[in-house]
Amino acid sequence: MRLVMLGPPGAGKGTQATKFATRLGIPQLSTGDMLRETVASGSALGLRAKHIMERGELVPDDVVVSVVTNRISQPDTANGFILDGFPRTVTQAEALDQELAGRGIELDAVLELEVNEDALLDRIRGRAEEAAKNGGCIRKDDNPEVFRTRLEVYRAQTAPVTKYYRAQGLLGTVDGLQSIDAVTAGLTAVLAKAALLRIGDKISDASSIGKHSS
Structure with a gap:
């Protein structure tokens, strides 16, 4: 099964992606992890990404797409993958579609x-206040102003990606502010509705997987 997990920062994408990757026996592919692994490899692509990141610049679409393309070429993705943090732009989504089509597969x-x-910001403020009260360190990402900026960037760049996938009949949406278990149940129901997963089972027959509306 080939899945993309979308949502703003703090929505719990990583948590859910990890759970479903374990459940389905497929790798969770985090953009951050993939970039770090590419840099560590010392390849030409890794060196290019390293120089960009060291300058504090955003890694351009073509570099990110190349990193993802290289990763999904590895043997452990033969039965599928969950992309967490990619695509971030419609350009990246289009490039992913083209890459998969070239391999004769699809999401x-x-x-x-x-x-x-507003509720998400309240959650972040509460987490920061709790850390301060307990004498702990407040993570940079838990600074409400920093977090608000990240939300604005997401809304401008990544939110249009949901429209792109909705038009393809691929998008299923769940309220991310529920409990972790409730979100997991909601995502399972989305996949079950698309005939990709049976509730209570690991996974349905992969041979029947294709594009479904949700």
Whole structure:
């Protein structure tokens, strides 16, 4: 099964991607992890990404797409993968579609964790206040102003990706502010509705997987 996990920062994408990767026996592919692995490899692509990141610049679409393309070429993705943090732009989504089409495969579903931004900011403020009260360190990402900026960037760049996938009939949306277990159940229901997963089972017959509306 080939899945994309979408949602704003703090929505819980990584948590859910990890759970489904374990459940389905497929790798979770995080953009951050893939970039770090590419840099560590010392390849020409890794050196290019390293120089860009050291300058504090955003890694351009062509580099990110190349990193993802290289990763999904590895043997452990033969039965599928979950992309977490990619694609971030419509350009990246289009490039991914072209790459998969060239391999004769396609995405099976795109899972979006939808959140109320004000409620999400309240959650972040509460987490920061709790850390301060307990004498702990407040993570940079838990600074409400920094987090608000990240949300604005997401809304401008990544939110249009949901429209792109909705038009393809691939998008399934779940309220990401529910409990972790409730979100997992909601995502399972989305996949079950698309005939990709049976509730209570690991996975349905992969031979029947294709594009489904959700």
